[in-house]
Amino acid sequence: MDLVVVGASLAGLRAVESARRAGHTGPITLIGAEPHLPYDRPPLSKAFLCAGGPAQVRPFRGEAELRDELGVRLLLGTPAQTLDTVACEVSVGDQAVPYDALIIATGASPRPFPGTSGIAGVHQLRTSDDAVAIRSALDGGARTVVVGAGFIGSEVASAARARGHEVTVVEAASLPLSRSIGVDAGTVCADLHRANGTDLRLGVGVAAIESSDGRVTGVRLDDGTVLAADLVVVGTGVAPATGWLRGSGVPLHERDGGVLCDETLWTGVPGVYAAGDVAHVPNPLFDGDLMRLEHWTSAAEQGAAAARHALDPASARGLAPVPYFWSDWYGHRIQFVGTPDCDEVQVVDTDTFTALYRRGDRIVGALTVDRPREVMKFRKRIAERGDWSEALAFAGVSAREGA
Ligand code: FAD
Structure with missing residues (x-):
C-alpha cells in the first residue's frame, strides 16, 4: 500500500x-x-x-x-x-x-497585508525562513511594529522586548484576543504587554504600510498617526x-x-x-x-x-480530545485547555490568573497564566465532562494552596 x-x-x-x-x-x-x-x-x-x-x-x-x-x-x-x-x-x-x-x-x-508583497522589512511569521529574516532584522536593532495582537504577534513583541528593542503592537480590536479567550483574559494579555514596555495601540486599524525604495518606512494608522518602522511583522491570522x-x-x-x-x-x-x-x-x-x-x-x-x-x-476510532495550547509572553506561560465557546467565563484567581469556561453545567475550558500543574487538572475535568460547581470548588482550593 x-x-x-x-x-x-x-x-x-x-x-x-x-x-x-x-x-x-x-x-x-x-x-x-x-x-x-x-x-x-x-x-x-x-x-x-x-x-x-x-x-x-x-x-x-x-x-x-x-x-x-x-x-x-x-x-x-x-x-x-x-x-x-x-x-x-x-x-x-x-x-x-x-x-x-x-x-x-x-x-x-498567513494572510498577507494587502499591497505589501515584495516590500523589504515586512514579514509574517510561519516558516523558518521568516524567523531567520526577523531575527536578523532584530539583530540590526530594527524599530519594530507588530500588526495584530494575536499569540504569534505578541510573542514577537515579547522577543523584541527581551532583546531590549522598542516595539509597538497595533490591534484593531479594543482588547487582544478577547474574541478567542474572553474579555478578562484579554485584559490580562494587554496588561502583560504594557507591564513589559510594549507600546500597545488598541482599537485602531492599520491604514497602510509605507515604504520608500522598496523598503518599509512605517505604519500609518487609521487615526493618521505614522509609526516609523524598519521591521513590520504582520500577525493577522x-x-x-x-x-x-x-x-x-x-x-x-x-x-x-x-x-x-x-x-x-x-x-x-x-x-x-x-x-x-x-x-x-x-x-x-x-x-x-x-x-x-x-x-x-x-x-x-x-x-x-x-x-x-x-x-x-x-x-478507526473517533477522536474526542481536549484541545490544548500554550503561549509564552515576557517570561510568562499562558495555557488554555478545552474550548472558549461557552455560556460564561469566570475568573477564579486574579493573583497569577485563572479563568474557567462554562457551557451548561459543565466546565469546558480553562485558561491559566503560570499555573502549569493546575491547568492539567482542569484538562482532566474537561475530558471527564466535569461538573461546573465541582470545578469552581476545586479552583478555590487550588488558588489558595498555590497548586
Ligand atoms: P504546518 O506546520 O502549517 O505545516 C504545513 C506544511 O505543509 C508546511 O510546511 C507547508 O509549507 C506545507 N504545504 C502547504 N501547502 C502545500 C502543498 N500544496 N504541497 C506540499 N506542502 C504544502 N501552537 C501551540 O500550541 N503553541 C505554541 O506556542 C505555538 N507557537 C507557534 C509559533 C509559530 C511561529 C507558529 C507558526 C505556530 C505556532 N503554533 C503553536 C502552532 C503550531 O506550530 C501548528 O499548530 C502546527 O505547526 C501545525 O502543524 P501542521 O503540520 O498541521 O501544519
Whole structure:
C-alpha cells in the first residue's frame, strides 16, 4: 500500500512515524512545499527570536534518519499542485505520485497585508525562513511594529522586548484576543504587554504600510498617526492551505476553505484523510462542535491518528480530545485547555490568573497564566465532562494552596 503525505511539517511527520510504528512496510512519500526537512514552529517566535546572531533552524530529524531509518521518500521544495481522487494521484511539479492512502497535512498560510508583497522589512511569521529574516532584522536593532495582537504577534513583541528593542503592537480590536479567550483574559494579555514596555495601540486599524525604495518606512494608522518602522511583522491570522485541492472532490469548509473531516479524520473521499491546522474535525466531547485548531498538540495527535486510520480504516476510532495550547509572553506561560465557546467565563484567581469556561453545567475550558500543574487538572475535568460547581470548588482550593 502506497502512503502519501502532503505537508512536511508536524502533522505530516507524525503521520509518517505513526505509519511505521503501526507496522506499515510499504512505500511512504512525504511531499513538502518548503525546501526544508520538517522542523518545529513554536520555538520560532520564542527562543529562536530571543537569541541573536546568524542561525539556522534545526529539523526534527535528519535526512538520513528519515530516508534510511523511516524509509521515507522525500519530495521537498515543490508544492503539490493538484489532487486527482479518481486516478488517486497527486501532482508535484512534472510528477504524478500515486497513492492508496493519502494524508492532507498542508497546514495554514498567513494572510498577507494587502499591497505589501515584495516590500523589504515586512514579514509574517510561519516558516523558518521568516524567523531567520526577523531575527536578523532584530539583530540590526530594527524599530519594530507588530500588526495584530494575536499569540504569534505578541510573542514577537515579547522577543523584541527581551532583546531590549522598542516595539509597538497595533490591534484593531479594543482588547487582544478577547474574541478567542474572553474579555478578562484579554485584559490580562494587554496588561502583560504594557507591564513589559510594549507600546500597545488598541482599537485602531492599520491604514497602510509605507515604504520608500522598496523598503518599509512605517505604519500609518487609521487615526493618521505614522509609526516609523524598519521591521513590520504582520500577525493577522492564517488561512488553510487548500488551494491545491480545488476541484478534487475533497469537501472544503465554505468560509475558510479548510478540509472537512469526520471524527476519524476521514474526508469522505476513499483513502483520503486530513490532519493538523488544515482540518475541521467534529469533537464529540463538545457537542460535536466542528473545530479547526491551530495548536501543536492537535496537529501531532491528528497526524498520528490519520495515518493509522488511513492504513486500517476498519480500526478507526473517533477522536474526542481536549484541545490544548500554550503561549509564552515576557517570561510568562499562558495555557488554555478545552474550548472558549461557552455560556460564561469566570475568573477564579486574579493573583497569577485563572479563568474557567462554562457551557451548561459543565466546565469546558480553562485558561491559566503560570499555573502549569493546575491547568492539567482542569484538562482532566474537561475530558471527564466535569461538573461546573465541582470545578469552581476545586479552583478555590487550588488558588489558595498555590497548586
Ligand atoms: P504546518 O506546520 O502549517 O505545516 C504545513 C506544511 O505543509 C508546511 O510546511 C507547508 O509549507 C506545507 N504545504 C502547504 N501547502 C502545500 C502543498 N500544496 N504541497 C506540499 N506542502 C504544502 N501552537 C501551540 O500550541 N503553541 C505554541 O506556542 C505555538 N507557537 C507557534 C509559533 C509559530 C511561529 C507558529 C507558526 C505556530 C505556532 N503554533 C503553536 C502552532 C503550531 O506550530 C501548528 O499548530 C502546527 O505547526 C501545525 O502543524 P501542521 O503540520 O498541521 O501544519
